[in-house]
Amino acid sequence: MRILVVGAGALGGYFGACLARSGRDVDFLVRPARAELLRERGLRVRDLDGSVASTPVSTVTADRLGADYDLVVLAVKSYALDAAIKDLAPAVGPRTVVVPFLNGMRHVEVLVERFGADRVYGGVGLVQARLGEEGEVERVGDLAELVYGPLCDTPVQPLERVHAALDGAGFAATATGEILRRMWEKWVFLATMGACTCLMRGPIGPINRAPGGAEFTSAMTAEAVAIATAAGHAPGEKFMDWARSVISDPRSDASPTLYWDLTHGNPVEADHIVGDLVRRARELGVPAPLFSLAHTHLSVYSATRDA
Known part of the structure; x- marks a missing residue:
């Protein structure tokens, strides 16, 4: 199976490097400057012990794509989605399936409208990594998992074949x-962690130790669960037991990428992770004052950063 990885950032770079090292037929769709860097140095992944592995990878630019x-493994930030779809569209033929690993849910609607439900999977990417200053992928935790499945009963590529392409890498x-x-479960967790840490400007542990902090993180969690439940996607009990234990942990120094980007002056996925949840809450008539506040806060950051 021929695989196109769109995006060689933290998520796409890490999983794409794993696929390439395992002998899969993988190309990376990247910008010309990134393609040149990857040709010169390979795709570099810094492991938890500080060691760096460089994997030779095949790259392609948008002007040279064929169907x-x-x-197609789509692993870009949400604010780059429209440009990515424009670039990857020539690669999507009648038997091509796009598997996105973005946060939230809005991108699914966009991709289905563009390519059709039979050529789009849903996906959850879980990796503790970030992109370093020199373009290398830096692992910051052990978690590394891809979860995926079709959105309709008759996908152009069956689940067994997609799984065979991604498994064992x-x-x-x-x-x-x-x-x-x-x-939806990942969205509930990520949005709650992101809204809490960005509003309070600190990791989850110090928030829970602060006066009123535990009540705040609990209320934020309840809002997210209420929105998901009203949308018909109530998180499972086992998942929420785990999620609440993480979100309420007073000893944890955990914080999501949304917080990292905010505190390092980077663009943030405010609309996709938090704003879209607020929009759905309004449509469903679910009160979400804390998430609305978080969205306003992040929107002000984005506006002043781009000014």
């Missing part, structure tokens, strides 16, 4: 028939 890929690969539930 001869079976699987050095990370956990999970095929599921309940991908929408898994995506």
Whole structure:
């Protein structure tokens, strides 16, 4: 199966490097400058022990794409989605399936409208990594898993074939028939962690130790769960037991990428992770004052950063 990885950032770079090292037929769709860097140095991944592995990878730019890929792994930030779709569209043929690993849910609607439900999977990417100053992928935790599944009963590539292409490449690969539930669960967790840490400007532990902090993180969690439940995607009990234990932990120094980007002056996925949740809450008539506040806060940051 021919695989096109769109985006060689933290998520796409890490999982794409694993696929390339395992001998899969993988091309990376990147900008010309990134393609040149990857040709010169390979795709570099810094592991938890500080060691750096450089993997030679095949790159392609948008002007040289053809519709001869079976699987497109889409791993870009949400604010780059429109440009990525424009670039990757020539690669999507009649037997190509696009598997996005973005946060939130808005991108699914956009991709289905553009390519059709039979050529789009749902996906959840879980990796503790970030992109270093010199373009290398830096692992900051052990978590590394891709979860994926079709959005309709008749996908152009069956789940068994997609799973065979992604499994056994050095990370956990999970095929599921309940991908929408898994995506909503991640969204509830990530949005709650992101809104809490960005509003309070600190990791989750110090927030919970502060006066009123535990009540705040609990209320934020309740809002997210209420929105997901009203949308018909109530998180599972087992998942929420785990999520609440993380979000309420007073000893944890955990914080999501949204907080990292905010505190390092980077663009943030405010609209996709927090804003879209607020929009759905309003449409469903679910009160979400804390998430609305977080969205306003992040929107002000984005406006002043771009000014």
